[in-house]
Amino acid sequence: MTTQVTIDGFTVDVTLKRMKYMRLRVHPPDGHIRVSAPHRTTIHVIRDFVHSKRDWILRQQKIIVEQSLSRSANFENGEIHYVWGNPLRLHIIESSHAYGIERTSDKLLMHILPGANRLRRKTILDKWYTEQLMQALPDLIRKWEPLMGVSVAHITVRPMKTRWGSCSIKSRRIRINTELVKRPPECLEYIVVHEMAHLLEPSHNNRFAALMNEFMPDWKKYRTMLNHAPICDA
Numbered sequence: 557m558t559t560q561v562t563i564d565g566f567t568v569d570v571t572l573k574r575m576k577y578m579r580l581r582v583h584p585p586d587g588h589i590r591v592s593a594p595h596r597t598t599i600h601v602i603r604d605f606v607h608s609k610r611d612w613i614l615r616q617q618k619i620i621v622e623q624s625l626s627r628s629a630n631f632e633n634g635e636i637h638y639v640w641g642n643p644l645r646l647h648i649i650e651s652s653h654a655y656g657i658e659r660t661s662d663k664l665l666m667h668i669l670p671g672a673n674r675l676r677r678k679t680i681l682d683k684w685y686t687e688q689l690m691q692a693l694p695d696l697i698r699k700w701e702p703l704m705g706v707s708v709a710h711i712t713v714r715p716m717k718t719r720w721g722s723c724s725i726k727s728r729r730i731r732i733n734t735e736l737v738k739r740p741p742e743c744l745e746y747i748v749v750h751e752m753a754h755l756l757e758p759s760h761n762n763r764f765a766a767l768m769n770e771f772m773p774d775w776k777k778y779r780t781m782l783n784h785a786p787i788c789d790a
């Protein structure tokens with residue numbers, strides 16, 4: 557059963573169920589908050605928990621709302637688009653002889669043909685986003701292969717609705733969600749290490765957690781930055 561309570565000015569959906577630890581999530585598209593807690597958790601404990609997460613909740617809500625806006629973006633002048641965790645303002649430059657994206661410290665300059673529609677603009681930015689990932693990934697793979705003692709045969713980038721990455725163990729292929737280009741670079745590195753760890757351990761069991769603790773002791777911090785969303789299907 558779910559009840560709605562107000563804590564620190566937040567509206568929180570609280571669900572009590574069979575579980576070991578309390579969990580808090582901030583959900584798209586509007587940043588609403590859900591807390592799941594073990595049966596018999598008192599409202600005081602839940603209040604303290606939400607209160608202790610206040611700064612984190614506010615940060616997550618800001619990111620989620622801005623990202624929802626960028627998903628429904630029109631790719632017009634002044635819109636905010638994220639690159640490696642930085643909000644950059646889109647600046648459209650119509651030109652009859654060039655198209656593509658140029659990044660400055662605080663802007664994304666989009667050169668487009670006069671009259672280019674929303675889909676055309678989106679395609680140009682998506683292509684540039686994919687290129688950023690494909691430039692970053694080989695170095696990460698090369699860095700982690702000797703450290704982890706595995707080798708990756710293929711790496712691909714594509715939009716995914718519900719996962720940050722996936723790993724096909726047989727073909728040693730890793731797929732990365734395009735969306736990661738919008739998050740801080742350490743999130744991409746965390747997903748790469750997670751997927752590479754599947755080459756050593758296919759499922760999300762204790763051995764897998766031990767491998768992650770060994771290779772990347774801070775991995776839980778990065779998972780939190782990704783709002784506890786599922787990493788992959790393994």
Ligand SMILES: [Zn+2]
Nearest residue numbers: 787788789790
């Ligand atoms: Zn996984």
